[in-house]
Amino acid sequence: MTLEGTNTYLYGADPCVVIDPGSEDPSHLDAIRSAALGRGGIGLVLLTHSHGDHTAGADQLDAEVVLPSGGEIHHGLRALATPGHAEDHVCFLTGDGVCFSGDLVLGLGSTIVPPGGNSLAAFMASLALLQEQEIELIAPGHGPWITDPATKLAEYVEHRQMRERRILKALSAGERSRASLLATVWDDIPIELLPMAAMAMEAHLEKLKAEGRLPDALEA
Numbered sequence: 001m002t003l004e005g006t007n008t009y010l011y012g013a014d015p016c017v018v019i020d021p022g023s024e025d026p027s028h029l030d031a032i033r034s035a036a037l038g039r040g041g042i043g044l045v046l047l048t049h050s051h052g053d054h055t056a057g058a059d060q061l062d063a064e065v066v067l068p069s070g071g072e073i074h075h076g077l078r079a080l081a082t083p084g085h086a087e088d089h090v091c092f093l094t095g096d097g098v099c100f101s102g103d104l105v106l107g108l109g110s111t112i113v114p115p116g117g118n119s120l121a122a123f124m125a126s127l128a129l130l131q132e133q134e135i136e137l138i139a140p141g142h143g144p145w146i147t148d149p150a151t152k153l154a155e156y157v158e159h160r161q162m163r164e165r166r167i168l169k170a171l172s173a174g175e176r177s178r179a180s181l182l183a184t185v186w187d188d189i190p191i192e193l194l195p196m197a198a199m200a201m202e203a204h205l206e207k208l209k210a211e212g213r214l215p216d217a218l219e220a
């Protein structure tokens with residue numbers, strides 16, 4: 001989801017690195033090029049993950065494009081494997097406490113974790129991994145900078161745990177219909193967000209199933 005557009009970052013100089021070039025809109029790409037001119041040009045384009053709203057303009061910047069694996073270091077940025085929102089998702093850490101978080105953590109709202117491949121378990125592990133890092137600032141893929149990373153990460157963890165607790169409570173009360181589960185557990189969101197909540201719920205159910213905590217008799 002693009003929310004209000006994808007944040008593109010220029011890091012370092014002589015040459016600089018472009019993180020998540022985002023849209024292929026010509027005026028956006030021109031803005032990146034001219035900002036990069038003041039930084040000795042573009043040495044490399046780094047991607048946090050393969051979603052189009054982060055990558056579309058990448059091939060038009062006349063520089064190598066890399067979506068690294070965890071552990072790789074490019075121009076002083078260390079890639080941390082953080083699957084969940086996307087299987088190939090990485091965050092980039094500077095040596096001085098900045099994390100370019102892509103869509104793992106957003107400046108506003110909550111990240112989508114689509115079901116498949118036990119993505120929610122991966123997402124929770126990614127949040128835990130980020131909590132272990134020394135981070136003072138998160139520069140997210142969407143929305144404003146996060147100046148209190150520890151609080152934001154704790155909120156993200158708690159938010160998913162809250163949904164999980166509510167799902168488990170409804171299940172143990174005998175609820176077996178997906179529609180009722182959705183209505184019960186996501187009773188606090190606007191109706192137009194229910195389709196997204198239904199996806200979130202599938203990711204939760206997948207995680208609970210993998211953990212052996214889901215009753216067999218769940219209805220479609």
Ligand SMILES: [Zn+2]
Pocket residue numbers: 001049051085086103
């Ligand atoms: Zn994305």
